[in-house]
Amino acid sequence: MAPMGPELIQKAGREVLETTAGANVVRSGTCAPPDGHFAGVMATVSLSGDRGGTLVIFCDRALAAGVTNAMLGMDGDDPGDETIVDAMGELANQVGGTLKRALGADGSDMMLSVPVVAASASISHHVKATATPTCVEIELPEGVVRICLWPG
């Protein structure tokens, strides 16, 4: 079975950001899990089945707006909360799908949930999992995107 390690998450995150949002990734690496409070946009998808887990993407709102505009092929104006939430949910869906493909290549039976996105100046989050998450950060010129996967 392919390990659900940081390399896999980095690869999935980079692939999605580069392909869908045309992002120029400056660097990527592991990072510490975020604490329970966060400001910005948080997009979640659940992977259920043989190799389940909860995938969460964190970034600040300005970066999320930039990524959203890049996905839409636009620049300049703020795309608005509704569009940002939509775009970040799609990013989470694509990262989850890419991970699922990598993990499911050995026959693991997995399902991908519809994404859930929160955007606020203050988000308290708590993932119902006992295991420690695997977290990576992907640095773009405009800021950092963090992706965490809580197994189980």
Next chain:
Amino acid sequence: MKKVLTVDDSKVVRSMVTRYLQGYGVEVIEATNGQEGVEAARRHRPDLVLLDITMPVMDGRQALAAMRNDAACADIPVIMLTAESGRDIVVEIAKLKVNGYIVKPFQKETFDQAVAKVLGAPTGAATVTAPAPPAADKSLPVDAKAVLVVDDSERVIEAAKAALDGALEGALKVTTALSGREAIERYREARPGVVVLDLVMPDLDGFDTQKQLRQLGDSEYVALAVRGDEPLREKARKAGFHAIVDKPFHAQELLDRVLAAATAKVSPEDLLGAMLGEEQGCPFFDMPDPRTKTFGRVAPLLGKRLRAFAEDGLDKLVIDMGKIVEMNSDAVKMLVTVIEEARGIGMRTAICGSAGVLEALRQIAETKDSPAAGSRDEARQRLG
């Protein structure tokens, strides 16, 4: 002009698809879930459907199966465009015959390779028309399908969403706000045809919210009011609320009031104009969903319009039941009225609709003089 239907719950993906289709010279139709997608495929008969899998209401696998089982859209080419590519899913989908499988994230080159196989190479000269409203019911103005529900109680908001979501086969787009101030923001985004407004809210109450919203657009208003507060109801009537619904409300009552408000400003002539048309030398009547309560408004005009067709030598009428979700007594009454009007002036009639609706119709009504078919084309053929 060829048509492409993009079915994806993400507006951003639908926008990307529209952008990538520039140069193919196609009209792009959008749907936000599988249910809307099936309805739009049935109605618009697109040349290609780009179908996501993971979506709320009805996922892409269910939508594909529904299309393949519906004579009206069984043969439409479908390309899956999805982040889902598990082996089991791909095998299941392959059995339902798809013309391609694009895995997200995707490059434009990958998109073009799959799409060009169905549409041919892009011409580079044509422009893409603005996306059509998702699964639009032409009997209503476009914005009438957007509803904004404003109440400071999350419980009420949830109940209202449950009542309105899924109505008209999911075509009603429901936006919510928990305060008057939030409603003003949401109104700008959603441009709703109908606003359901709690009259008693902190900070900005329903009346003040209505005043501010009226400066932004010309919507109809349905008030939510506590049962028994007659002075408040009187004030709402004077303020021009189209209807007042007591809290706690029955889901059907709220839905009926919203649908009635949505069609209130459309003239019967315009409503009928959207329902009655001609395709390939044969008139058709696009039967509205009974819940829109529009048929009663257009029925008095129907005979005159049908006579105009007959006078032009068009003596056949296809009655399209595609919008009928449930074959109930209201739907049968509408059908009988149309058939009798047509027969009265010497027109022959045929009926088309989904297999489920036609089977239900067969069980509750005798329509042997009107042959039934799965699509308008087939119905026309039955009429000779």
